[in-house]
Amino acid sequence: MYGVILAGGSGTRFWPKSREQSPKQLQKIVGDGTMLQNTVQRLLPLISIENIYLATNHQQAVETLRQLDSYGFISDHLIAEPCSKNTALAIGLMAKVIIRKYPDAVMGIFPADHVVANSENLIKTLQKAETLAQKGYLVTLGIPPTRPETGFGYLQQGAEIENEAYQVERFVEKPDRPEAEQYLEDGNYFWNCGVFVWKAATILEELQQHAGNIYSQLETIAGCIQKAKGKSAYLELNETGRDLFSSLPSLSIDYAVMENSSKVALIPANIGWNDVGAWNALDEVSEKDSAGNIISGNVLAQDCYNSIIQSESRLIAVLGLNDTIVVDSPDALLVCAKERSQDVKKLVESLNENGHPEGKQPATVNKPWGSYTILDSGPSYVLKRIEVLPGEALSLQSHQHRSEHWTVVSGSAEVVRDEETFQLESNDSITIPKNAKHRLENLGSDLLIIVEIQIGHLLDESDISRYEDRYGRC
Amino acid sequence: MYGVILAGGSGTRFWPKSREQSPKQLQKIVGDGTMLQNTVQRLLPLISIENIYLATNHQQAVETLRQLDSYGFISDHLIAEPCSKNTALAIGLMAKVIIRKYPDAVMGIFPADHVVANSENLIKTLQKAETLAQKGYLVTLGIPPTRPETGFGYLQQGAEIENEAYQVERFVEKPDRPEAEQYLEDGNYFWNCGVFVWKAATILEELQQHAGNIYSQLETIAGCIQKAKGKSAYLELNETGRDLFSSLPSLSIDYAVMENSSKVALIPANIGWNDVGAWNALDEVSEKDSAGNIISGNVLAQDCYNSIIQSESRLIAVLGLNDTIVVDSPDALLVCAKERSQDVKKLVESLNENGHPEGKQPATVNKPWGSYTILDSGPSYVLKRIEVLPGEALSLQSHQHRSEHWTVVSGSAEVVRDEETFQLESNDSITIPKNAKHRLENLGSDLLIIVEIQIGHLLDESDISRYEDRYGRC
Numbered sequence: 006m007y008g009v010i011l012a013g014g015s016g017t018r019f020w021p022k023s024r025e026q027s028p029k030q031l032q033k034i035v036g037d038g039t040m041l042q043n044t045v046q047r048l049l050p051l052i053s054i055e056n057i058y059l060a061t062n063h064q065q066a067v068e069t070l071r072q073l074d075s076y077g078f079i080s081d082h083l084i085a086e087p088c089s090k091n092t093a094l095a096i097g098l099m100a101k102v103i104i105r106k107y108p109d110a111v112m113g114i115f116p117a118d119h120v121v122a123n124s125e126n127l128i129k130t131l132q133k134a135e136t137l138a139q140k141g142y143l144v145t146l147g148i149p150p151t152r153p154e155t156g157f158g159y160l161q162q163g164a165e166i167e168n169e170a171y172q173v174e175r176f177v178e179k180p181d182r183p184e185a186e187q188y189l190e191d192g193n194y195f196w197n198c199g200v201f202v203w204k205a206a207t208i209l210e211e212l213q214q215h216a217g218n219i220y221s222q223l224e225t226i227a228g229c230i231q232k233a234k235g236k237s238a239y240l241e242l243n244e245t246g247r248d249l250f251s252s253l254p255s256l257s258i259d260y261a262v263m264e265n266s267s268k269v270a271l272i273p274a275n276i277g278w279n280d281v282g283a284w285n286a287l288d289e290v291s292e293k294d295s296a297g298n299i300i301s302g303n304v305l306a307q308d309c310y311n312s313i314i315q316s317e318s319r320l321i322a323v324l325g326l327n328d329t330i331v332v333d334s335p336d337a338l339l340v341c342a343k344e345r346s347q348d349v350k351k352l353v354e355s356l357n358e359n360g361h362p363e364g365k366q367p368a369t370v371n372k373p374w375g376s377y378t379i380l381d382s383g384p385s386y387v388l389k390r391i392e393v394l395p396g397e398a399l400s401l402q403s404h405q406h407r408s409e410h411w412t413v414v415s416g417s418a419e420v421v422r423d424e425e426t427f428q429l430e431s432n433d434s435i436t437i438p439k440n441a442k443h444r445l446e447n448l449g450s451d452l453l454i455i456v457e458i459q460i461g462h463l464l465d466e467s468d469i470s471r472y473e474d475r476y477g478r479c
Numbered sequence: 480m481y482g483v484i485l486a487g488g489s490g491t492r493f494w495p496k497s498r499e500q501s502p503k504q505l506q507k508i509v510g511d512g513t514m515l516q517n518t519v520q521r522l523l524p525l526i527s528i529e530n531i532y533l534a535t536n537h538q539q540a541v542e543t544l545r546q547l548d549s550y551g552f553i554s555d556h557l558i559a560e561p562c563s564k565n566t567a568l569a570i571g572l573m574a575k576v577i578i579r580k581y582p583d584a585v586m587g588i589f590p591a592d593h594v595v596a597n598s599e600n601l602i603k604t605l606q607k608a609e610t611l612a613q614k615g616y617l618v619t620l621g622i623p624p625t626r627p628e629t630g631f632g633y634l635q636q637g638a639e640i641e642n643e644a645y646q647v648e649r650f651v652e653k654p655d656r657p658e659a660e661q662y663l664e665d666g667n668y669f670w671n672c673g674v675f676v677w678k679a680a681t682i683l684e685e686l687q688q689h690a691g692n693i694y695s696q697l698e699t700i701a702g703c704i705q706k707a708k709g710k711s712a713y714l715e716l717n718e719t720g721r722d723l724f725s726s727l728p729s730l731s732i733d734y735a736v737m738e739n740s741s742k743v744a745l746i747p748a749n750i751g752w753n754d755v756g757a758w759n760a761l762d763e764v765s766e767k768d769s770a771g772n773i774i775s776g777n778v779l780a781q782d783c784y785n786s787i788i789q790s791e792s793r794l795i796a797v798l799g800l801n802d803t804i805v806v807d808s809p810d811a812l813l814v815c816a817k818e819r820s821q822d823v824k825k826l827v828e829s830l831n832e833n834g835h836p837e838g839k840q841p842a843t844v845n846k847p848w849g850s851y852t853i854l855d856s857g858p859s860y861v862l863k864r865i866e867v868l869p870g871e872a873l874s875l876q877s878h879q880h881r882s883e884h885w886t887v888v889s890g891s892a893e894v895v896r897d898e899e900t901f902q903l904e905s906n907d908s909i910t911i912p913k914n915a916k917h918r919l920e921n922l923g924s925d926l927l928i929i930v931e932i933q934i935g936h937l938l939d940e941s942d943i944s945r946y947e948d949r950y951g952r953c
Contacts, residue, residue: 021796305826305830305833305835307822307826307829319809319810319811319812320810320830320835321811321812321814322814322826322830323813323815324813324823324826325815325818325819325822326816329814333812337794338793338795338807338812339796340798340814342800344799348781351781352796356794356796380855381864383888385905386930388854388862388930408906414857414932415857432934434884434908454857456862458930460886460905460906
C-alpha cells in the first residue's frame with residue numbers, strides 16, 4: 006500500500022501553540038512526536054517510508070521535510086501546493102503521481118493532525134480495507150460515535166458487503182443536536198474520519214465521473230511538477246501549474262466523489278480516533294494527574310482542577326483554577342475557559358483583524374535554511390537568535406538601513422563580507438556594515454547558532470536586497 | 480512637618496509584579512507613578528521634598544533614590560537599613576537623626592505602599608494632627624472601617640480630647656470575623672493604617688519609657704551612620720552599627736509604644752485609604768471597564784468579566800474568564816482565582832521552597848550602576864541587555880571562565896580592557912577575552928544600552944573578580 010498524508014491544515018484552534026505559519030500537524034500536542042511524526046510512525050508497520058507521500062502547502066514544505074528527515078522520508082515524495090484547495094484536488098494529483106510509477110497502486114489517505122490511540126487496530130483495519138480496495142471499492146473508515154457530536158460528518162451503514170464491511174447508505178453532513186443524538190442511539194452511524202483506502206485507478210475514474218472539472222486538469226498539472234531549488238528537493242508546480250491549480254475549485258473528496266459514488270464501502274474502525282479539534286480535546290487523549298489536570302513544562306499548580314496548563318519555558322504559577330486552559334508561548338499567552346475552547350478560532354480571527362502579528366506568525370520563524378527568533382528590540386536595535394542547519398546558507402544579501410553584528414555562540418560559520426571570506430567558530434564575532442554584500446553559511450555538521458544585533462533607524466524584514474539564493478528567493 | 484516614609488516592605492502578594500528584590504512600593508500598581516512616588520507626591524502640598532526622609536533596606540536604596548530623583552529628594556535623607564527590624568527601630572533611628580538637626584521637629588510617619596484616594600483630606604487631617612502633636616500627643620490616623628476586615632488591627636475610640644480628636648480606649652490586634660462584624664456595627668472602631676504624627680522628642684521619650692532596649696542603643700547606632708560609596712550618597716551604617724542594629728529586637732511601633740502609651744490620640748480620617756494588600760484590592764482602587772475588568776497592556780479580552788488582566792509586554796488573549804487574575808511578567812506568569820488573592824503569598828513561598836529563582840528575583844536585576852536583563856541562554860552562552868545610568872560604572876573586573884562580547888545599541892561607553900581604553904558609540908562592539916581586566920562606564924548624559932553575549936562553559940554570576948568598585952563591592 007502507498008500512504009498519502011494530507012498535511013495542509015492550519016489549526017488556529019491550538020493557538021498560540023499552532024499559528025497559520027506553524028500549524029497543528031507540526032506541533033507536539035499529544036505524545037512524543039509532532040502530530041505529523043506520530044502519523045508517519047503509526048503507518049510504518051504497514052507502509053514503508055519510501056512508499057509514503059505527502060501533500061502540504063508551500064510555506065510548510067521545508068519544516069515538514071525536516072520533521073520527517075530522521076524517518077528516511079524521501080524529499081521528492083512531498084508535493085508543495087501553491088495554495089489550499091481542499092482534499093479532492095490534492096488526492097487527485099497524488100493519484101496521478103503514484104499511478105504513473107505504480108499502475109496498480111492502492112493508496113491510503115491519512116490526515117496529518119489526528120490522534121489514533123490504537124495503532125494495532127488501525128493496521129488491521131487498513132489491511133482489510135486494502136483487500137476491498139483491490140476489488141474496486143472506495144473504502145472509508147467509520148468511527149463508532151461515543152457522543153452526539155455535531156462537528157463531524159456521519160456515514161450511515163448499509164448492507165454488508167463481506168466480513169463486516171458495509172455499503173454506505175448515505176453521507177450525512179454535520180447534523181444538529183437531536184439528529185446527532187438519534188444517530189448515537191441508532192448505532193448504525195459512524196463518524197467520517199477522513200481515512201480512505203482505494204486503488205489510484207479507482208479514485209481517478211470516480212473523479213472523472215463525478216468531478217470532471219478537476220479531473221480534466223490533473224494530467225496537465227502533473228506535467229508541471231518540478232523539483233524545488235535548494236537542498237530540500239521537494240516537488241512543486243511551475244508557474245503554469247500554479248496558475249492552473251489555483252484556478253480549480255476547492256472541494257472536499259467527500260463532496261466531489263464519495264457522496265455520489267456507488268463504489269463506497271465502510272469499515273467500522275475501533276482505532277481510538279480523535280481529531281483533536283481544540284484544546285479541550287486533550288482531556289480525551291492525554292494523561293491527567295490526580296486532580297484532573299494536564300500539565301506540561303515549568304508549572305507550579307496549587308488547588309487547580311481539571312485544567313490544562315502548558316508552559317513552553319517561562320514559569321507559570323496557577324492558583325485555584327477550575328476548568329481553565331493556560332497556554333504560554335514566547336510571544337503570546339492564552340487563558341481560556343475550557344468550555345470555550347472551540348471559540349479560540351474566533352479569538353485568533355479577532356487578533357488578525359486587530360493587527361496582532363502573533364495571530365499568524367510564531368515567535369520562531371522557520372526559513373528554508375533554519376530559523377530566527379526575535380529576542381529583544383528597542384527604537385534602534387533588534388536582537389535575534391539565528392539557527393542555520395548543517396549545509397544550509399542564507400542568501401547573499403545586503404541591507405541599506407542597518408548594520409549587523411554577529412557572534413557565533415555554537416557551531417561554525419563561513420561568512421562572506423564583500424570580497425572577504427571568514428571562518429568563524431564559537432566566540433568569534435564580526436560586524437557587517439550597511440550595504441556590505443554578505444552571506445552566512447553553515448559548512449559544519451552541527452547546528453550553527455548566531456546572535457545577531459541589528460542596529461539602524463529603519464529595522465524591517467523588507468530591507469533586504471538578495472543577489473544569490475539557493476532557495477530561489479531572488 | 481517632617482515626613483518619614485517607611486519603604487521596607489517586600490510585598491510578595493503582588494507577585495510576579497513585585498518580588499523580594501523589587502518590592503511593591505517600587506512598582507506601579509495604581510495610578511501614574513510607583514506606590515512610593517505616589518506617596519511622596521501626595522505629601523508635597525504639606526511637606527516640602529527637602530523635609531522628607533526615608534528608611535528602606537540596603538538592597539532597594541539605589542532604586543529608591545532613582546525613583547525619587549525627579550522630585551529633588553535629598554539622597555542623604557535615605558537611611559538604608561542592614562536588615563528589616565520592623566517599625567520601632569526604624570522610627571526611633573529616624574527620630575534621632577531628625578532631632579539632632581531640628582530639636583522641635585514634628586514627624587509624620589507614612590508607609591510607602593498604601594493608596595490614599597483623597598489627598599486633600601489627608602493633608603487637612605495631617606494639619607490637625609500636627610496641632611495635637613505639638614501638644615505632646617502620639618497621633619494616629621484611624622480609618623472608618625467599610626467591611627468586617629480581619630486582616631487589620633483596630634483602634635477603639637475613647638473620650639474626645641478636642642475638635643473630633645479622641646483618646647484611644649485600646650489597640651486591638653487582628654480580630655476574628657464575629658469581632659470584626661461587631662466593630663463595624665459599633666461604629667467607634669477604626670482601622671490602624673500605620674500613619675502617625677508626633678514630635679520627635681515625644682516618640683523618643685515614649686520609646687525610652689516603653690522600649691528601653693531599643694532606645695538605649697539609638698544614640699550609638701545614629702553615631703554609626705555614614706555616607707554610602709558611589710554617586711548615590713545615601714546613608715548607611717558602618718560595621719559596628721550594622722552589628723548593633725541586627726542584634727536588636729524586631730518590634731512594631733504599635734507593640735513597642737502605642738499599645739502602652741498614655742499619650743495616644745486618634746483622629747478619624749476619611750482619606751480613601753487602602754493598603755492594597757493583594758491583587759484583588761485593585762477592585763477597590765482601580766477603574767473598571769463596563770464588564771468589570773481591570774485591564775492593562777497588550778490584552779485582547781473576549782467575554783471576560785470582573786477579571787484583572789495585566790500584560791507587561793507580551794500579548795495576552797483571554798476568553799470566557801470570570802473573577803480571574805492574570806498577571807504576566809517577562810519571566811513568570813500568575814493565573815489565579817480572584818478569591819484566592821491572599822494566598823499568592825503562600826504560592827510564592829512554595830516557589831521559593833521549590834528553588835524557583837523567579838520567586839525572589841525579577842527578570843530585570845537592579846544594580847547600583849543600572850540594571851541587567853537576561854534575554855536568552857543556551858548551554859554555552861548567556862545573552863543580556865545591560866543598562867548603565869549616566870555617570871555610573873561597573874566595577875573593574877575579570878572573569879575566569881567566560882569571554883564577553885559587547886555591542887553598544889544606544890548611548891556611549893568608555894571601556895577599559897587591560898591597558899587600553901576605548902570610546903564606543905552606538906553600533907560599536909568589542910570583545911573582552913577571559914581574564915582580561917575590564918570596566919564599562921557611561922560618561923555620557925543618556926542611558927547606555929549594551930547587548931552582552933557571554934560565552935563559556937561555566938556561566939555564573941559568581942565568576943567575577945572585582946579589583947575596583949565605586950559602590951564598595953570589592
